[in-house]
Amino acid sequence: MKISRITDTLSIKRSIDQGTEEQRSAVLSIIENVKRNGDKALYEYTEKWDGAALSQLKVTEEEISAAYEELPAEMITIFKEAAINIRSYHEKQVRNSWFTTDETGTLLGQKITPLDAVGVYVPGGKAAYPSSVLMNVIPAQVAGVTRIAMVSPPDETGKLPAGVLVAADLLGVKEIYKVGGAQAVAALAYGTESIQPVHKIVGPGNVFVALAKREVYGQVDIDSIAGPSEIVVLADETAQADEVAADLLSQAEHDELASSVLVTTSMKLAEEVLIEVKKQLATLPRQEIARASIEQFGAIYVAKSLEEAVETVNTLAPEHLEVLTNEPMSVLPMIKHAGAIFLGRYSTEPVGDYFAGPNHVLPTNGTATFSSGLSVDEFVKKSNVIFYSEKALQQNGEKIAAFARLEGLEAHARAVDIRLKK
Template sequence: MKITRLSHQKVSLRRSIDTGTTEQRNVVQSIIQDIKENGDSALFSYTEKFDRVSLSELRVLESEISQAYKELSDELIGIIREAAANIRSFHQKQKRETWISYDEDGTMLGQKITALDSVGVYVPGGTAAYPSSVLMNVIPAQVAGVKRIVITTPPTKQGNLPAGVLVAANELGIKEIYKVGGAQAIAALAYGTETIPPVDKIIGPGNIYVALAKREVFGIVDIDMIAGPSEIVVLADDTAKANEIAADLLSQAEHDKLASSILVTPSMKLAEEVNAEVVKQLSTLPRKEIAEASIDIYGHIYVTENLSTAIATVNELAPEHLEVITEKPMDLLNEIKHAGAIFLGRYSSEPVGDYFAGPNHVLPTNGTARFSSPLNVDDFIKKSSIISYSEKAFYNNASKITKLARLEGLEAHARALEERLK
């Protein structure tokens, strides 16, 4: 990893948002148009072309779910259930309620909370299985009150789905699961086909084609975000253990060659020890090639003059994941302004949040933690303002409102009130 002494120079995680090549955008637009025009037949065709499997059915059958339970141990099924309970408990605390207030003059004002009717969850496929993506995306939508939740995910070359994904979905009561991946899945969720009715919002990570498709259909449906590569920043002092920090940095590096792993510390001794540990631990990682490329390009160690400068550096970076491994991490919490998720203390390793603790692991990347939040219950509701003006309030304020309307040159607005004053 590159070790840099920091004084006043700026640091940033922000990279230009990947809008794809012209060729990639053209491919995505062509796929979307094909799905709009040809529906299921286009889905079958793209599944055969991209996933190299010929399907006779898009929707997952009950027999496939039953088989998935046979493939997982009782222990793993129990762990999935416990993780789901933790995630649900955390998100229940975020739930909002409709509220109404009454003024003395009889006016009633308020806000009505309504859950979205339907949500589509895209779960990445390929060589890996992501039951945690199912839990993290579905549960906050359920807590919000969304009635119809759909999962799409690419099939394997055997034409099935990973057992972990199916079990996680079934444990949450999701029965509408489709073996469809890529841009074609996003198009089907946005516009609908003979088999897949359209949804109101699409969430979940994917490759560049999925990201571009989400960008294309935004406005027809809502989307969660265009997620960038994963990031971790560790803020540590002399009390931290180098081998543990190195392991945490590599936990993100193994995600993707574009993932970013950064240590910020006032201790040069710790910096050098962590750097040596990263090299040592890399040698035994199964995903060594990916992690090594990530560390070589996007791995950094910043050594600051003191802890205050280290905190300022962390806020500048605004990382997706931030671990604070210092002598008194809780004392620093109020000084942390920008981070998607904050992990305090030695035992709050980032994978604890990724899988089990309860907070959502769908987090803002690319420095966007400066202005955005983790996926949460609010992402699955909409708010309607309620206005019931009393006669007394109307007569007290009508002339003021007409003056504002005419200030803006909107005569009909003013007359709408004056008709009631006659």
């Protein structure tokens, strides 16, 4: 991490991982194997890569009971409160079907229908993520999805983290499977003896999961191709250096490819944050991961003005944006591109990760320029409804037929004409 002045040719180093040709080939092979061999392939891959020799894929009631015994009671209470906040936020996103009529008797509208079945991928590996369970499952439930199947890679003993199991059980998830990686995505998309196929797959994962989601798109829908976590802190001279450094490191500890950037109007703050980052890194339990992230994808940019700083933020289009300025609300209208916007010093990014209510599944790698965070909308589909009256067809039929003939579609025109003649 170093301090740089913003220039017209500002080059942003992004941690984009599109996968190697070898990885893409491996994913295709895994998907084909799962399609051909079903559960057999899942067992083999789980033993090969997770080190777990399973006798069944579905989590049992006994395993869930054991998870409750393992997890501290206060954490269960926290899960419940977080779930209430998340559900309350997402309930405000619910859309209703609507219909309109006109003087001819024509009725037009839109019918909102929840998806029948959704697969939720919960990552494992470097850490356990019960928050991912809450953030992916709750909006699906609010949308009205009736079947939710969750997959997650087990540890070497064949277990899933207690927090993940408890979070899923608190939400009433009945299908929890101990399988991860590209093979889990393939199972959700095409089905096996144990796992019935779904219509959409959501949730983050490693590069193999991302590549698999890309490959099965079309067979099923997906939420996005998630990249490594990102944070940009927009700060002026009123920000606290130790708080800014802590916020940058909160993303750096996720992954070696995570990106943490400070954009500030104050050279003094930039210098103080650089010192604080080095100081706080020394005591982090995950300091090797955080250090690699900061060294590769950490940056501090000093702007001449707040306007230039905001322009840089919009260029970055970050997953998470913190606005630590004297008047953060006045900056909000200027922000065009960000997955989630955290205003003020007390709205540190982990507030959104776990508890406030908005979803933490957000666009990465600059895709906030055209996409949004996970919401209830991701779990419904919209059907156009048309009831055209006889009067309306008499008024507009010749225009419709003319339009069809302009496009060379005579049968379209005749489908209208045959009704007009009657």
